[in-house]
Amino acid sequence: MTTQIQKAKEGVITPEMNIVAQQENVDIEWLRNEIALGHIVIPKNKNHDFPVIAIGNGLRTKVNANMGTSEKHCFFKEELEKMDVAIANGADAIMDLSTGGDLHIILQRILQKSSVMVGTVPIYGVATRLLAEGKEIKELDPEDLFREIEIQAKMGVDFMTLHCGVTNVSLSFLENENRVCGIVSRGGALLKRWMKENKKENPLYEQYDRVLDICKQYDVTISLGDGLRPGAGADATDRAQVAELLVLGELVDRAREKGVQIMVEGPGHMPLDQIEANMKLMKRLCGEAPFYVLGPLVTDAAPGYDHIVGAIGGTIAAIHGADFLCYVTPAEHLCLPDVQDVKEGVIASRIAAHAADLVNNVAGARQRDLTVSKARYDLDWETMFQNSIDPVLARKRKMESESSEEDHCTMCGNLCAVKNDKNM
Numbered sequence: 001m002t003t004q005i006q007k008a009k010e011g012v013i014t015p016e017m018n019i020v021a022q023q024e025n026v027d028i029e030w031l032r033n034e035i036a037l038g039h040i041v042i043p044k045n046k047n048h049d050f051p052v053i054a055i056g057n058g059l060r061t062k063v064n065a066n067m068g069t070s071e072k073h074c075f076f077k078e079e080l081e082k083m084d085v086a087i088a089n090g091a092d093a094i095m096d097l098s099t100g101g102d103l104h105i106i107l108q109r110i111l112q113k114s115s116v117m118v119g120t121v122p123i124y125g126v127a128t129r130l131l132a133e134g135k136e137i138k139e140l141d142p143e144d145l146f147r148e149i150e151i152q153a154k155m156g157v158d159f160m161t162l163h164c165g166v167t168n169v170s171l172s173f174l175e176n177e178n179r180v181c182g183i184v185s186r187g188g189a190l191l192k193r194w195m196k197e198n199k200k201e202n203p204l205y206e207q208y209d210r211v212l213d214i215c216k217q218y219d220v221t222i223s224l225g226d227g228l229r230p231g232a233g234a235d236a237t238d239r240a241q242v243a244e245l246l247v248l249g250e251l252v253d254r255a256r257e258k259g260v261q262i263m264v265e266g267p268g269h270m271p272l273d274q275i276e277a278n279m280k281l282m283k284r285l286c287g288e289a290p291f292y293v294l295g296p297l298v299t300d301a302a303p304g305y306d307h308i309v310g311a312i313g314g315t316i317a318a319i320h321g322a323d324f325l326c327y328v329t330p331a332e333h334l335c336l337p338d339v340q341d342v343k344e345g346v347i348a349s350r351i352a353a354h355a356a357d358l359v360n361n362v363a364g365a366r367q368r369d370l371t372v373s374k375a376r377y378d379l380d381w382e383t384m385f386q387n388s389i390d391p392v393l394a395r396k397r398k399m400e401s402e403s404s405e406e407d408h409c410t411m412c413g414n415l416c417a418v419k420n421d422k423n424m
Contacts, residue, residue, distance in 0.1 A: 001046060004041070004042045005036065005041075016052045020059075024054070025364065026363065034058070038255075039288045039290070040056030043119075043158040045218050050116060051116075053092055055323050056323050059323070061323060061325060061354075062324045062353070063090065065327050066094070066326065067097070067342070068096050068098035069099065069100035070099050070336050078338075079106070079110075083110065086342050086346050089347055093116050094114060097120075099128045100128075107157070111157070118158050118159075119159040121186075122145065122162070124187070125152075126148050127190050137194055137197070140194050146211075159223050159263070160215070160220055160223060161187065161223045162224065162225055163191055163202075163227035164211065164248075165251065166195075166202050167205050169247070173242075174228060174240035179235045181269075183231070184230075185225065185227045185228070185229055187225050188226075191227060205247070205251075208251060208254065212260050221263065222262045224262065226265040226267065226268075228240045228243070229267045233299065236267060237270070245282060245286070248264050248286055249285040252286045263290035263323070264286045265294070266278070266282055266322065269297045269300060272298045275296055276316065279317055279321035290323040292325075292326065293317050293326065295310040297310050310325075310332070310352070314352035315352040319360065322356075327346050327349040328345055328348070328349070329342060347389060350389050351389055354368075377422075
């Protein structure tokens with residue numbers, strides 16, 4: 001299998017590159033070069049057929065929606081509904097994080113139904129089955145983890161979160177930190193426990209070439225997980241987070257040399273004034289690899305409203321280098337999101353992404369705002385609805401108001417500034 005990055009390095013323009021160039025309104029030769037350098041990735045498994053998109057430098061900021069069953073709440077039809085709602089509201093990717101039910105059947109159905117790229121975290125499946133057998137995490141067999149990575153790659157997964165940067169060295173920095181929230185990454189916590197109880201190195205780091213060989217065979221894009229990301233604002237930008245980032249930079253270089261597409265995951269909780277520096281540090285240490293962030297969440301004090309908190313951080317992050325935003329829903333830190341949570345999370349992240357694209361002058365972003373602005377002044381409600389991030393809600397609020405049949409809204413009525421300005 002010749003991967004997208006290998007073809008780009010050889011000067012070959014693939015059909016996928018042509019599609020992306022048209023989508024993004026960018027020069028095809030520039031795009032090929034950015035893919036060759038690893039600044040842009042096209043996550044598409046050779047066994048998954050769907051309309052491709054790309055993630056990275058100079059492109060529209062993309063949005064991912066997490067979904068999946070859990071041990072306590074396992075209703076697969078509900079998860080499929082969440083996927084449909086996420087995609088209908090503009091999600092560019094979904095991640096199946098299921099930990100309840102028959103995980104391979106669930107993933108297979110999602111890959112069959114999804115019209116966008118699909119990501120996973122393979123260690124979740126291995127750990128879930130281990131616990132279901134009444135065993136402890138320390139009994140995890142690394143061979144089972146590599147087998148799971150290969151199974152999912154063969155099934156058609158487009159990108160995988162792999163926590164390869166949680167090493168004995170990076171963990172040593174964590175031990176010397178007085179963290180408020182310790183490790184909040186599930187994958188990071190599982191690997192730390194396995195490593196400490198077995199007194200061994202992380203197999204994903206120790207056998208990283210093996211990971212690369214599997215991913216290269218199917219053109220799976222690696223998403224290097226941030227297993228030591230801060231889970232509280234007070235823990236942001238500490239030595240453990242940076243120590244892991246240094247390892248991730250090394251792993252980015254090795255993936256590119258091997259011909260494997262790769263992106264890097266970023267911090268979760270972080271005060272707003274640290275985001276710019278973190279984005280620039282990550283880009284510098286990881287060779288301008290596409291950056292995938294959860295949030296960042298700029299305050300820990302708003303449970304129930306973390307979709308807003310994450311959107312604030314996501315905008316700042318994307319302005320300064322983040323390329324891919326993982327949505328945060330109102331259910332974050334509280335419970336498994338329901339269908340409405342999914343919609344609100346996707347919309348919030350899309351607003352954040354678009355706000356950043358305006359600043360970064362991404363093709364089409366400013367024109368969209370200008371179209372809405374002109375329609376607003378012309379009292380052209382339909383054009384305004386059609387170009388809104390959430391057309392359904394915009395139309396619903398207007399049509400359900402007392403001024404549904406009038407050219408003004410109920411806020412100003414006949415005192416409408418636009419009407420009075422235009423009638424002068």
